[in-house]
Amino acid sequence: MASLAEKLAPESIKKLIPYQSARRIGGSGRLWLNANELEHPMFFADHQSALHRYPDFLPHDIAAAYQAYCDTTQPTIAVRGADEAIDLLVRTFCQPGVDSIAICTPTYAMYEFCAESLSVNVIKCPLLAPDFSLDVDSVVAAARQANIVFLCSPNNPTGQLLKKENIVSVLEQTQDHSLVVVDEAYIEFELAESVVDLIDQYPNLVVIRTLSKAFGLAAVRCGFIIAATSVMEYVAKLVPPYPMPDSSAEIVLKALTAEGLAQVAANTQSLIRTRDAFIERLSTIDWIDTIYPSSTNFVLIRTQPGIELFEYLVKHGIVTRNQSHEPSLKHCVRITIGSEKSMQEVSEIICNFSDALTPSNKNRDITHEQNA
Ligand SMILES: Cc1ncc(COP(=O)(O)O)c(C=O)c1O
Structure with missing residues (x-):
């Protein structure tokens, strides 16, 4: 019987023979003259590392280290950031001009961007107010027309996890027709x-990860796709021939050692303490409507109408993310959690804004907004 991945992959992808790079073909010999590389490094390159040679075509040692970290035996591939993972999955399983993906808004913008760049239709299933939870029924209904459902958990920019039981419910009800990423x-x-x-139980589940966030390696560009063999078989056809520069691979392997992982865990705990203390300091400010609970390294704040927090912070040299363009995120600003010192400074600046807003000031701005 055909697997779900086989049913979803367009004919053009099924026919595709992966690009046969020199590294993929491999071989053995004394002089390697098969890839049009220079035979010796140039004077400006580090002579210890073979920068004149193409890197490994699929860095297996990285994938194996990441599998160990995730405690999974499911196929895992390293790609250039989670963004490349999103792009690869849409290209592998959606036919341009024909197929659709479903997304749960507000969410990370790249799902929609990748789909639109490939003329793949996007079905939006808004998360439910007031806590941005998953609307399981609407997602399942949308999935009947969608090859891929993208769920982001914890979600960017709202900051909350999607409930595991809701994800399972979506997986259960879509397993015959959609991949759930x-x-x-x-x-x-x-x-x-x-x-x-859950991948063992639900072969329609694909998980995307990145080292750009808690691992602090955004510039290294390393992400992962973890999926059942039946899915990975097709994704692997589209992975670029040299997915990871050697210099990145070296740092990634260090990050995935026991020592690296212990550092990440300790730093994550410290960042969580900083985040929670920051939330606590802002919690008494009366012009802040909502500080959404966060399971991430950022906090989403909704102010009362008329309070221009984003602009005020920019004037003080603090760059945050204005989310007001999203219909369900009016008056929302997303603030990344930095060091304790930075967050102390930001909360002081925000408290000073409170002092500047005399009651008449606040009322005037709010009235203006309501009349607008
Ligand atoms: C939810 C989510 N997915 C993926 C990414 C992209 O990660 P990467 O840097 O690995 O491409 C981001 C970056 O902000 C993100 O917020």
Whole structure:
């Protein structure tokens, strides 16, 4: 019987023979003259590392180290960031101009961007107010028309985990017709809630991870796709021939040692303490409507109408993310959690804004907004 991945992959992908790079073909010999590389490094290159040679075509040692970290035996591939993972999955399982993906808004913008760039239709299933929980019925209904459902947990920009039982419910009800991609870019901030262990039971589940967040390696560009063999078989056809520069691979392997992982865990705990103290300091400010609970390294704050927090922070040299363009995130600002010192400074600046807003000031701004 055809697997779900086989049913979803367009004919053009099924026919595709992976690019036969020199590294993939491999071989053995004394002089390697098969890849049009220079035979010796140039004077400006580090002579210890073979920078004149193409890197490994699929860095297996990295994948194996990451599998150990996730405690999974499911196929895992390293890619250039979670963004490349999203792009690869849409390209592998959606036919341009024909197929659709479903997303749960507000969410990470790249799912929609990748789909639109490939003329793949996007079905939006808004998360439910007031806590941005998953609307399981609407997601399941949308999935009947969607090859891929993207779930982001914890979600960017709202900051909360999607309930595991809701993810399972979606997986159960879509297993015959859709892949469910769970983007766990921020999962280190709530590691016990990962759904990687569910892949054994639900081969329609694909998990995306990244080293850009809790691992602090955004510039290295390393992400992962973890999926059942039946799914990975197709994704692997589209992975670029040299997915990871050697210099990145070296750092990633260090990060995934026991020592590296212990450092990440300790730093994550410290960041969580900083985040919670920051939330606590802001919790008494009366012009802040909501500070959403966070399972990430950022906090989403909704102010009362008329309070221009984003602009005020920019004037003080603090760059945050204005989320007001999203219909369900009016008056919302997303603030990344930095060092304790930075967050102390930001909370002081925000408290000073409180002092500047005399009651008449606040009322005037709010009235203006309501009339607008
Ligand atoms: C939910 C989510 N997924 C993926 C990414 C992209 O991660 P990467 O840097 O690995 O491409 C981000 C980055 O902000 C994100 O928030």
